[in-house]
Amino acid sequence: MKKKLTTSEFTRLSSFITRNYGIKLPFKKKILLENRLQKRLRELDINSFDMYIKHLFSDVGLQNELVHMIDSISTNKTGFFREKQHFDFFKDEVLPAFYYSKRKNDVFRVWSAGCSSGEEAYTLAFLLSEFKSNFSDFNFSITATDISTKMLSTAKNGIYPEEQIVDVPVHMKQKYLLKSKDRQKRSVRIVPELRNIIRFEQFNLMRKEYTAFDSFDVIFCKNVLIYFEKQTQYEVLKRFTGKLRKNGFLFLGLSESILSFDLPFNKVAPSVYLKAGN
Template sequence: MDGLSEREFESFRNLVKKHIGISFDRTKKAVLQRKLALRVNSLGLESYGKYYLYLLQEKESKGELRQLINTLTVDQTAFFRHLKQFELLANILLPQVAIQKNTIKKLRIWSAGCATGQEAYSIAMVVNDMFKEDHTWDIRILASDIDTDALKFAYRGLYTKESIKQVPTEYLNRYFRRGTGKDSGLFQVNEDLKNRLLFRRLNFVDFNFPFKSPVDIIFCRNVMIYFDTEVKKRLIDNFFRLLEPDGFLCLGTSESLIGVDDRFALVGHFVYQKRG
């Protein structure tokens, strides 16, 4: 099969940006070509051009577009990744929210771009630890991603020994059990912890997020690095709209709002607070 032509590259990059907001610049042409080749070969097609035409045929391509999206998205994550942010969550963010909402006792957290679930489960463990003595709180944690394969993995909650090495021992003993039978050698998230989470497929470029009430804390880490300036701005605008006054936004270590949006104040370690 011939390589991806410049015209084909432009067609595919526009298609990808339209549907999921990810921007492939020219330095990423080889990356895009490699991932497209996986789908072209899977379907037994002869060229990138024929694959593009296939995607344009809506009835036939509806499921294939989702498969392509799953192939293009990056699912790199880990339990308690960027530990300092989880320390801030436990020591500053949650205590502040608990004081502010001590009357209504309602907590809403969104793990936006949760990938295979490690971030969302890490959040849930910290939240459980914070509120373990008070069961009167209404707590909901939304874990969303556009990748349906990643969401299925996250919902199963089965992880290798290597992937849970960053989980503190007390959390490991409390929230995981060893897998048995075909799951032997794996570690299963307890149902009680899993029930803290609501897994949903959400596409950032839809911008119509289905929230019935404001959110207290949003984790959106290492996601915006894949978007261009226009999509980033719209996403930040939506985060600002969705957050409670004085709500918190946690970004990845390659992402910053300093000099970009003065509606947020830096708390520390790439955690920002909406100015009330």
């Protein structure tokens, strides 16, 4: 039977989630949270949200349950070449700008922050590999992070249903995707060369410091901040600013913008920003 989440239980959970993960959960999301956590209660054979909360905040729960709770509440919608105009800009403007101004041993570094199940990072890997096949002295690295361990495990596996690859250009499909031998499965797998190139890692953007990473030439953080409160968005964006190199680019989702914040960026395309003032 479906378990009910009381208002005070909702408040306890939602304030914890917002404080620790940035994701805002206004009261109108109560039913959504209730529905998303039902499965966890069933899996744990727990009879009420009161018991679930006690378990979650126990020492064992904080060690083991937290990751499952985050997996159940995060919104993970993504896709290959999602918001394609950004990948066109990346290929046609960002890569040549870097390449023609780089010093001999510079490595192009990109971060897909909030990478979900990996499609964004693999899209970047396709484009970077294509660029490298034209310019052999071009070297790159890709870091891809998310809060959800479930999504990261899908990303590392690199297996996707065939219907999800419709937006991948044919020549890239041929080069970078392997069809499953079992044709019943109708799935593809990213070639090992690209799977191994990407550093997939769990990382909470709410961390106060991003010292785990060196600086980047480009940060993609698309369709992530939209779920955060304004002040949290600003703090995350400030930390991104510190992690971007001179002439670095920040890509947000097409419905996102930094224009209301006092940050050193110039807008160069819809939801694409170039770090200024170096």
